Amino acid sequence: MTIQSLGVGSGLALDDLVTQLLNAERAPKEARLKDKEEKIQSEISALGQIKSKLSDFKDSVDKLRKDSDINGREPTITNPTEDKEVFTAEASGSALRGTYKVAITQLASGSRIETADAVYTSGTDKVLTDGAGDTTMTFKINGSTDETFTIDVKQNMTLAQLREAINKNENNFGVNANIIDTGTAAGAKLVFTSDVTGFGKDLVIVNDGDRGELEKLATTNSAESLTYLSPVKPAQDALATVDGILVRSDTNTFENTIQNVSFEATEESPFDTNGTTRLESTLEIGFDRKGLESKVRDFVDNYNKIIKDIKTLTRYGSSELEDDGALAGDSMLRGISSSLAGVVGSSVDKSTLGSLFGMGIELTSDGKLEIGDLDYGLGSGQDRLEKALEENFDDIAKLFTDEDQGIATRLYEITKEYTSYSGLLTLRERSAKDDKDQLQDERESFETRMFNYEQILRDRYLNLDQTVARLNQTGSALLASLGQY
Template identity: 45%
Template sequence: MSTVTSLGVGSGLDLESLVTQLVSASYDSKFQTISDKQDAITVQLSAVSQVKSALETFQDSLAKLKSADSLSERQTTVTNPDDIEAFTAEATSSASVGNYKIEVLGLAKGSVATTQDGTFSSSSDVVSTTDGVMTFSAGDETFDVNVTAGMTVSQLRDAINKSASNFGVNANIINTGDSTVGTKLVFTSSVTGDPLTNNLTITNNNSELDKVSTVASGGGSTMSLKDSQQAHITIDGVDAYSDSNTMENVIANVTLELNDVTDTDSPSTLKVGTDSDDIEQYIRDFVDSYNSMMSTLKDQTSSGTFSSSGTALTDGGALQGDATLRGFMNQMASLVSNVVQGASPQLNTLYALGISMNSDGELEIETSNSYGGESGEDRLSSALEDNFDDIAALFSGDNGIATQMDSLLEQYTQRGGLLDQKTDTYNDQLDDLNKQETDLSDRQTSYESTLRSRYTALDTALAEMNSSSSYVLNLLASL
């Protein structure tokens, strides 16, 4: 019996090609259909990703516009005569616009305690022959230092400076070089302000320590004390005082940081104004970002054009006709044209701010007005100059345009939002197509195996018939 080792060898027929053609005819078109759908969904997934990126970029551009403080920022300008930087200033968005003449007559200082002349001849002198405790106080602050018998001046200095509870007393030693004056121990307090409450007070429980205290426990000589003092300025001729060199709300919603005193009758000038340049840039960035986002959406959702036969659409976006995104675009366009409730009647629309929408659905700040009247640039300049504080109400707050836009965007861009849901749907479809492709491949393998089995049997049968025929012919030929 003949054995077929390769399909078609036994019969001489091209059965291998026949099997290949039969398998191809049955499955190639089905695989192509799945592949086309996979490609389409992959493109749609990419389009959704681009749309989400565009929405997130626009959402980021709304951050400043949502903040009332950002939109009401104040600029402070300090003009100091004679190259003296007397103070710096910061203003909150609630500060009133205005100009102020400010003189710095004195800076806030802490008190200074100094030992009397001749108390110590050197830093190695012994402070006390017995143990004791020194208590340092200023304002609401206090701390203790233990003085041991035989402690020297330099050791006392170190004990004070290294105390973990020290609130801001610095001990220092000054070697005067004058035998009469001797070595001075100086305590400087960081607590500034009214001397009645903030002077440094040093008490003790050992009369030997009176010489390094400001209050005697045994009637001995004490340290001399230079009082602490308050900061003293005049604002347009009105005196103002502070316990520190940081003066808050001396001018309402303005903080002054004092650095130096001004010369007599040479006040510095503080100007509090609006930060219109930054706000104008926020507004122009908003226009550009909105147009960029809407351009991406239009590209991805466009319906395309009919082919010459009129039967198919070509050049359309990957998400053409997407009802969800079309709805979003309509909502955005509505917010752009809405009147903002609660905003100033003079500035309650984007149009009043100088922003209009052209025939292509893009926002613009027109440089001219074809119908006469003010251009967009004119309206923007007027708003920044005359209605600056009303801009915040237009964009921020519960009803502000930026707030409403951000709320709408959040529905689409947040984790698990509408765009994530759309992505999940496409991924599910892609998973299903991948499964269909795997199942189809299994069926194709099974079908091909069946064909090969059948045609192998046919090839074997024909080979046997050919062999029998040759045998008979040879037998007849030998008769």
């Protein structure tokens, strides 16, 4: 039914009346829907906020619930001179603690080959002019079948063009060609360097077509039975001494020379004043104190963020001027807070530290954790933390990782119970989102009812409008008739 304009016939303000009646009917119901929507949206937002903070906290306790994560190893290097960083080192969690004296006596390097003196005058000299057509040259590493590539050598190709063909070959495994113009009678020299390091791994350049002119550029013929150029610098291993024992590697990285430790040589150790003895660096493999301290502080910070948010979201306003939290009095959030506090305040029998307090982490009166500055006769929180990190690594591990009482172990299970796909917070979120979807259906149903109600009102007042219009017409006719007499 078409909504019609009312009051045209009667002259009455029926449209205004219908609007007022509709507003009177709509306002309270719409206000209830709006309040309900705001409450649901606030709940969804608050649950998402808590879930996010709880997930961050779960990640931080996850880094503390495994013994291998806490008992990580950290290499410390002391070099003989501050201006030289001779090597870097890494250690796995299973590396044994210890101190080693290390000296780098030789860096690994690849081979270097140069053309002979006075063979070429400049980069524009041609390398192949015999008229016998194009050929190829193959580059490879002695004793290797993996590292190899071949280039085309064309008639009248210049030294510079040959250089570019080598350097731009898509299969080049690390050969660099360059032209050195000596400015002397030696003329221009083509220099080949290889990135492949290790004793015996010299660059081999094969004159595939056994062309006479290319013997100036190759190390051997196609049968590899002849020798033309030889490396001016052969490939070599890296050499080092560890506690006086000579060790070697075909790269500058020494893997497991010290078990579960790797170190990479960056430069040779400096000589002592006698000019022959290398000065040793000290490599100490110890506990990763800084790494663990960072994990502990992240644990404290993330715990406090959760407690702060739970208090904000569940609080009741202290006056009419202060709004309640989005989840005021919510039992689930109070349960989370209570469960977390119960764990962080508990004792662990297998650790001599006893509890978090023993390593400097205190539970404050407002339910948060802190590494305090106050001294209770046992040292400040910071003092106890430093002492635990220095002397009680194993007991810190037990405090957090014990299978039955470990603080991180238990906290991880609690947070997982709430934040996993089927966790309590996730289910609560889904329920709130379902309520939001249902509210949308209610809105649509409400709008339909209001539309129908408007039709009813308009139909009702349309009849009134038409009746009054007819009465007005009758009255006008009567007055007109009476006026004739």
